[in-house]
Amino acid sequence: MDKINLLIIVIIITLFVSLFLAFFLFTVKTKHKLSNSLFAIFLLLTALDSIDPLLSLVVKNPSNLGMLRTTFAFLQIPVFYLYVLSVCYSDFKLKSKNLIHLLPFLIVNLILLPRFYAVDLASKISFIQNRQNMIELQLIHILFHIQIVVYITAVFVILKRTKKLYLENNSGASINSYNWLFQFTSVLTILYLIALVKNIFKFSDYPYISEWIKIGIVPFQLIIICWYLYKALNHPDLFRNIDSKLKLVQDIISEEKNNDQKTTNEKEYNQELIKLKQYMAEEKPFLNPSLTIQDVSAAIQIPVRDLSLLINHKLEQHFYDFVNTYRIENAMNILKDVTKSKVTILEILYDVGFNSKSSFNTAFKKHTGNTPTTYRKSL
Structure with missing residues (x-):
């Protein structure tokens, strides 16, 4: 019971810090408004994903809204990818072509439509109780891990290229900011790898291990968010962008x-x-x-x-x-x-x-x- 109470306290703190930082990023006056807004959205999506233990104390039965909240995890890494683009390239703007990043989220919800969204409560409960045998949930987790690999790889490629472009065209100290963003992405990669291990156990004969890993991820998320908060408050003008038209x-x-x-x-x-x-x-x-x-x-x-x-x-x-x-x-x-x-x-x-x-x-x-x-x- 004490462990559960401690987990709830950590989740509440994480939620508070995430909301505070998101509010700060949305309202602070800066020329990097798009970057700040994208990262604020990323924080909100992450917070939404982490409050599952808190919601389970209030909502006992599965619902369409609850499942939709879970699928918002498919928007986390695309939003982070767009954030990195906005940080690295000074001429980056959101365009209609960026809507393609919504595709995994839409596909997942279409997969869930026949046997979850469109059925009664009893069928929903059965669907969740038998999740280990549900091909939809297995497919969704595979898609999620493929998405993570693709986007994280793309982020590292962008960071490597923009850092080299910066070195070839600039002489300021902002190179340290690119190094920091590389470190931050590396930490996020570790977090997603832990989530990958958690999901593997979730569909194994040892689902309780998945729950323990899930509990361990929560304080790790809090540390990451506090780290970013510290950086944001101490270095509000963290990055200097590169023109995407520049060539190596x-x-x-x-x-x-x-x-x-x-x-x-x-x-x-x-x-x-x-x-x-x-x-x-x-x-x-x-x-x-x-x-x-x-x-x-x-x-x-x-x-x-x-x-x-x-x-x-x-x-x-x-x-x-x-x-x-x-x-x-x-x-x-x-x-x-x-x-x-x-x-x-x-x-x-x-x-x-x-x-x-x-x-x-x-x-x-x-x-x-x-x-x-x-x-x-x-x-």
Whole structure:
């Protein structure tokens, strides 16, 4: 009894936190309104799915509304997928073609129509009591797991591509946000894998194991939601989006090969490289923490496509690393200057164009092999 009471308390807390965060995301003033709304919907769908033990205390018999609530789980992962798209791509908009993501949800409810939605209460009860032998429920669970695999794979592909695009075109600290979203998706994947194991036991000879796993998932969901709440409140402007029309350098090179386009010759390459290095040294654009390859392209009048090939392909560096090299070199000069020995590491990182201590330390150690503090002490 105590365990049941504890579970109910955790569910209520989870529900409260989910509703609070959803309300925050719906009402907060931000340019990322679509992203926030999609994640708020994802939270509400997840909360709706997790309140089953709470509803079972009030509603004893199966109903059409109760089954419909259960099938809303088929909307969770598609909404999360759309959320990731909206976070990663600045030009993302919901279009009529996105309605295709409703298809699994509609198919499942059509499957349930003949032997659940369209029958009397006694037949509904029999359907639930004999769920292990009901082909509809077995098919629904198979579809759910296929859906999870397909969407989670698609999310990781998108994150990998957009992170690479970000590195090739931007120099800000938002790369940490993509890393965090990758971590968040990984945690969700683990949660869905646990749900997969739960469902396997649900249709086995050991259904009680499924119930125990179901109880264990509830506090895990609460931890995940609290983690996101912490991130949302501490970093309201969490992501910087990428234009979906941008192309990866490897795709540009592939297109040029297929179209037999003439690439930049060595002389032109050297001239553009001199022009780029001169601009970086004299104008110091890297001091701008939000510098993009488009900014540099406009300043030195080299097309973005050519500049991207020059840095990412010819120099074999991401734009992100290319700019950070100048920032770190500038930071090293400040650390070597005895007249600036009282300038703090935090002040230095902001002065040279970083806006995150973690990204500065990572870049500095990658470039020098030491942390900024160790480097200063070794001089």
